[in-house]
Amino acid sequence: MELHPIAALAAAQAASGEAYLEFLRRPSMSIGLYVLPGGAMDGQSPHTEDEAYVVLAGRSRFTAGGETRDVGPGDTIFVPAHMPHRFHDITDELRLIVVFAPAEGSRVPG
Secondary structure (H helix, E strand, O other), rough: OOOOOHHHHHHHHHOOOOOOEEEEEEEEEEEEEEEEOOOOOOOOOOOOOEEEEEEEEEEEEEOOOOOOEEOOOOOOOEEOOOEEEEEEEEEEEEEEEEEEEEEOOOOOOO
């Protein structure tokens, strides 16, 4: 078993200076904490793995494919591999747990 307290993850993510902190990686999945401040732009591109987000805090809009929804704490979002998606209109700091299956970057395109 592994336990990853959110306070420790948030401190490590802030100290890294990066928006995304991967904290668990196995061949079958990877998990990270993604933090975007209010007003930030989410510049991610489609991934080669399925992805799920759990919104811990904050509010924004989320667009995947041609669909846009308001998202906030407690929401879980699933995005299939290769689908364009992004968070936008971020009004409050957005804190997300991100799960990739299999692990992020493990499927080589082509």
